[in-house]
Amino acid sequence: MSRFKKKGEKTLPGISTSSLPDIVFMLLFFFMVTTKMKEVTLKVVVRKPDATQATKLENKSLISNVYIGKPLPRYQSQYGDQPLLQLDDAFAKPKDIVPWVLQEIEKTAEFERSKRTVSLKVDREVKMGIVTDVKEQLREANALKINYSARKAAILE
């Protein structure tokens, strides 16, 4: 028996960390692939209203966003404090919607064009006037599927 006895005292072998970089890289690639950088910088304030019946919108790539709200304080000296419309990265007028929709449709694969939805992200304090103008322009552009963006709430106060 003594033949197999090791010399010196027994120590627990340390856990090998050589595969740690591999594991971390795997996680890293996962997040790199799933990450989508924020597409637009908001120039307007949008605090979404609450809705109990809000449902999830599927397929992010088929959604175009229209933002309506008051300009951020740093833009107010230039653009005033009345609610404005933002398409992509710039302020826009309701009549800019038709070309914008066409451009958005162009980006979509042909077989998915009928599924394209325009999500209206509107601040809760905005008056309906500008929203109505936008809706009229969307009808003009034949972009009929819309979504009123709202936060899911359990009850409405």
Added chain:
Amino acid sequence: MAKRSAPEINTGSMADIAFLLLVFFLVTTTMEQDTGIQRKLPEKQPENITPPEVKRRNVFIVLVNRNDELLVNGEPGDINLLKDRVKEFILNPQNDANLPEKTPTAIEGLGTYDVSKGVISLQNDRLTSFEKYMAVQDVLTRAFNELRNELASAKFGKTFDELQTLAKTNAEFEKKAEAIKKAIPISISEAEPKQTQSR
């Protein structure tokens, strides 16, 4: 000259570098999903076409005025009572002559169902606040969803919400959900705003 072997690169800090990158992507990732109430806008009508006549009994008018007050069928209304009025309007359980007509329709998976001809006309002023408008939209949607849930529970023993969740993986439930959708279509018409006179 003696051969010098190239020194091996120390990979001990590889994990640190990878962690740093990992944390960066973790922080910048946005997983948030857009939620909201989906609607379909009416198609643009050519100007010379007069809209088809709709019988008065088939229309339920909800007007939100510039002071965010509700006018239901011409009378001041309460948002808390709106849901039940809408449900009664669409169902018309007693076949009241003042409530909408129904058309018996053969629906696959449901048999013949009396589909209501009723339309909710949601009107607003240009000065109505978006928050109030959405609150009313939410109540109207809830009325329709509850009707659908009730019908689905009676016919299939599952609520419409459950059917929709199951429909993602099962074609049979998808058919059932479609049948419910046909039986109770969300008939909300968002008209162009009435130019209400200033008082």
